Amino acid sequence: MNQDSGYQPKEQAGTSNRQRYDELQHLRWQVELLSAQVRASEATIAELRAEVDRLNKSAAETATRHNAAERQLAKAHKLRAAVCSLNLANTRDQFITALQEILANIVGTECFAVFESISPARMQLVSSMGIEESPYGTLVRDADGTVRSEDGTKLWVNREEAQLTSADYAGRYFIPLKDGSELYGLIVIFGLLPQKNIHLGEDSELWDLISQHASAALLRKG
Amino acid sequence: MLVDDSATTLMLEKAVLESSTSYDLVLARNGEEAVEKAVSEKPDLILMDVVMPRMDGFEACRNMRAREETKSTPIILVTTRGSEQDFETGYMSGCNDYITKPFEGPEITTLLKHYLGE
Numbered sequence: 001m002n003q004d005s006g007y008q009p010k011e012q013a014g015t016s017n018r019q020r021y022d023e024l025q026h027l028r029w030q031v032e033l034l035s036a037q038v039r040a041s042e043a044t045i046a047e048l049r050a051e052v053d054r055l056n057k058s059a060a061e062t063a064t065r066h067n068a069a070e071r072q073l074a075k076a077h078k079l080r081a082a083v084c085s086l087n088l089a090n091t092r093d094q095f096i097t098a099l100q101e102i103l104a105n106i107v108g109t110e111c112f113a114v115f116e117s118i119s120p121a122r123m124q125l126v127s128s129m130g131i132e133e134s135p136y137g138t139l140v141r142d143a144d145g146t147v148r149s150e151d152g153t154k155l156w157v158n159r160e161e162a163q164l165t166s167a168d169y170a171g172r173y174f175i176p177l178k179d180g181s182e183l184y185g186l187i188v189i190f191g192l193l194p195q196k197n198i199h200l201g202e203d204s205e206l207w208d209l210i211s212q213h214a215s216a217a218l219l220r221k222g
Numbered sequence: 223m224l225v226d227d228s229a230t231t232l233m234l235e236k237a238v239l240e241s242s243t244s245y246d247l248v249l250a251r252n253g254e255e256a257v258e259k260a261v262s263e264k265p266d267l268i269l270m271d272v273v274m275p276r277m278d279g280f281e282a283c284r285n286m287r288a289r290e291e292t293k294s295t296p297i298i299l300v301t302t303r304g305s306e307q308d309f310e311t312g313y314m315s316g317c318n319d320y321i322t323k324p325f326e327g328p329e330i331t332t333l334l335k336h337y338l339g340e
Contacts, residue, residue, distance in 0.1 A: 067328075073241060074327030081234035088229075101230035104302055108324040195304040195322045 075202050078106050079209055086210075086217045095217050096127045099187075102210060104129070107203075108196030109189045115139055116177075116185040116218065123147065123186060131190055139186070147186065155188065175207050177215035184215045223248040223265035225256040225282070226300070227274040231323070235269065235300075238327040243334070253277025257285045260292045267337055269330070272301035272312070280315040287316035296337040300325065 082102045089095040096114070103112050111130035115123040123139040135149045142148065147155045155172075173192070177185035187210070192198070224235050224247060232249055239245055248263045250256040254277040256270060268286070272279035279299050286292035297317045301308070304322040312320045319333060 070328045071326075074238070077234055077237045077241070077327055078324075080237060081230055084233055085230040098230060101228040105228055105231045105323050106234065108302075110302055193302055193304065193322070193324075196324060 071202070075205065078206060082106055082206065082210060083213050086213045089217060098217075099210075099214060100127060100129060103187070103189070106206065107189070107210070108193045109191065110193060111190040113188045113190070114185065115188070117141075117183055126185075136188075141183075175211050175214075177218055178211055179215050179219065184218055187214070223250060223256065223259060223263065223268045223270075225250040225253070225268060225270035225274070225279070227251055227271065231271065231300075235330065238330055239334070242327070242331045245334075253279060253282030253285070256282050257289075257292075260286050260295065261289060264291065265295065267296045267298070267334060269298050269300055269334070270317075272299055272303055272308070280311055283312070283315040283317050298333060298337070300330075 085098040085102060086095065089098045099114060103109050113128040113131055113133075113136050114126050115136075116126045118124045121141050123141060125133060125136050125138070128136070135151050135153070138150055139155065140148045140150070149155050173189040175187040175189070176183055177187065224232055224239075226232050226235070232251075236247060236249070239247060245266075248259055248265055250259050252274045253270075256268065257277070259265075260268060270279045270282060274282075277285070279301065283297050283299065286295065286297065296319075298319045298321065299312045299317045300321050300323060301312075302323045309320050318337065321329065321333065
């Protein structure tokens with residue numbers, strides 16, 4: 001038989017099978033090695049993904065804390081500026097100006113009135129911006145704590161805290177100027193600037209602080 | 223440079239910037255003083271109120287834009303006036319940006335750092 005018939009001597013064919021077997025074994029070994037490497041890589045990738053998730057979560061938490069800290073700092077600056085402004089006023093006029101600036105620039109209103117108690121039953125308008133003053137020249141205080149305008153309209157009911165909610169009072173907000181339970185005056189905010197959003201926590205702290213410090217300053221300057 | 227007729231606002235802006243930046247601050251209390259100090263002090267940026275005595279923020283802005291020394295100084299107007307008409311008047315007067323009061327501290331510092339290329 002010649003070579004074209006496909007015949008090969010036995011010894012040559014055996015060697016070839018052995019080689020193929022060895023090659024096959026070698027390939028199996030390589031496959032196992034690669035499989036092990038793939039499994040190791042997958043484990044590493046899973047670990048890295050977990051680390052990335054952890055870092056992302058940590059970064060998000062840091063960003064949240066950073067934002068919260070910045071908000072706290074901004075609030076502290078506002079409170080400080082308001083307190084300094086009120087306490088640096090040496091005269092009654094300076095005090096009224098400081099109060100107006102705080103209301104317009106920090107509280108966010110250009111529509112307000114400031115009243116001062118002149119007797120247990122009456123309050124007098126001392127400053128206003130953006131309102132028709134005539135109905136509010138003098139306010140009458142009833143024994144039950146209700147405050148009325150001159151035309152008899154119920155304006156406000158005396159409460160302990162500054163009121164940021166105004167559902168019962170036609171969009172008005174109130175900052176009582178108090179020292180303990182004694183009411184020395186009242187700030188009525190008839191409307192906030194359109195761009196001003198109420199932040200209950202922050203604003204209530206600012207308004208409470210104005211309430212305390214403005215009443216103290218009002219007493220000193222009175 | 224900080225420009226406002228309100229001592230309370232100047233105090234607040236100063237406190238915000240001093241706590242988060244190391245800028246040297248120049249203060250002015252009205253538009254006229256702002257123009258004078260803008261020319262003499264050559265600030266990197268001007269943060270200016272609109273409603274002020276003697277010369278308002280819009281007029282001061284136009285005045286600064288007409289001067290060689292201040293024509294390219296970034297000017298940010300800060301005001302309680304937040305209507306579209308006011309924004310338009312502000313931009314027509316030549317301001318670079320316009321923010322409304324009451325502002326938050328981070329809002330101001332972010333904007334300033336943007337205009338100062340930080």
